[in-house]
Amino acid sequence: MYQVLLYYCYTPLDNPEQFRDEHHRFCLELDLRGRIIVADEGLNGTVSGTAASCARYMAAVKADPRFAALEFKVDEVPTHTFQKLHVRVKPEIVHSSLRHVRPHEKTGQHLSPDEFKALKDRDDVVVVDVRSDYEYNLGRFKNAVTLDMENFRDFPERVEQLKQFKDKKILTYCTGGVKCEKASAFLLEQGFENVYQLHGGIIKYGIEAGGEDFDGQCYVFDNRVTVDVNRVNPTVISRCQHCQEPSNRLVNCANPHCNAHLPLCQACGEQLQGACSAACAAHPDKRTYDGTGAYPKLSNHYNPAQGLASYGSGKC
Known part of the structure; x- marks a missing residue:
């Protein structure tokens, strides 16, 4: 049996390059495959591996005090959902054009799946999808506000569309939660007062709340491409x-x-x-x-033991 792990954690990392190399070697040892982004603001990843390897990986990550608040979303799969492993250092763990935002210091209030479910249909609430257009066109919550974004870095320019809802509670959501951390923090910075986020995103909502009222499928960043979320009232919207x-x-x-x-x-x-x-x-x-x-793009065959002179050459 194999598993897919989806996770992120905003936390300061003093030496992302050193952490990347050590982390990469450990993932190779476990035969994990997937995409991991390391930045001075934290860690963001999706990996697949055997249940035993994933258990070792989760235990090791959680043993690091810097990642004490990290939560893994775990899904069972028949085999690897990635062909290879990439561990990259980037300026942000999700490209947002909001590098000044520090979610580990201030962000929107987290809602559990059950709390989100209880609030989402109230008259004083607006549910906002902060994902890209190809994602929400495939699946989204009923009556969610979408923002016509090709990429999450467009979010700051779209906030003007939400100002009509400043007197309401804003409930943001995304796939696993990493985008909402910055989106909700930015909304607070822009003067929105009642800002919330679905903790763990759509994936956690599907696991813990049955996915009720999520129409369509959820786009995921691995070889599965899409996953079913709603076990209560599913539909296809794309x-x-x-x-x-x-x-x-x-x-x-x-x-x-x-x-x-x-x-x-x-x-x-x-x-x-x-x-x-x-x-x-x-x-x-x-x-x-x-x-x-x-x-799939060709791997750049980065080896943390030897380094790679062409790393970042565009072949990864």
Whole structure:
């Protein structure tokens, strides 16, 4: 049996590069695969591995006092959900253009899944999705406000749209919680007074509250691409880009110059050979479609024991 671990923790790290190398070696020892981001503001990752390896990893991370507040979201899977391991140092653990925000010092009030469920439909509450458009188009909470964002770094520019709700309670949510920490902190900075966040995000809500009233599927950043969340009143809300039939099957357009991330049903995928349109299907650089619509990038083979002169060369 394998598991997927989703986690983050905002906490100061004095030497992210040294931590990255030590952490990378430990993950290799455990044969964990996935994506881990290290920054001077903390740790953010999604990894897969055997249940035994994941147990060792969680115990080791939690034993570090800097990560005492970290919580793991754990899902059972039949095999690895990643092909390789990347452990990278970046300026932020989630790209937000809000580097000055320090969630470990001040952020919105955390709500457990049951508390979020009890509040979300009240008249004095507005539920806000702080994820990107391709994510919320696949699945979102009923009546949630979406912000037409291609990327989370657009969030500061979209806050103006929320000022009409300043007299209400703002309940933010995202996949696992890491974006909400900064989004809710920024809302407080902008003068919003009653700001909350779904602790553990959509994934924790599905595990602990059955996912009720989450329409569609949840986008995840591993080979599964999407996961079911709602075990109470599930539905499909996304539609095939080509035929408009309900479909939660997400692909990248086979034309690398387009590379749009969009729903494409199985039949249209075969018809267009993984492209989003006839024009992209006819493009001379179109990638070979294998039925998945996924085109993993080549690993840069970073080795923490030897270093890598080309690290950050764009091949990872």
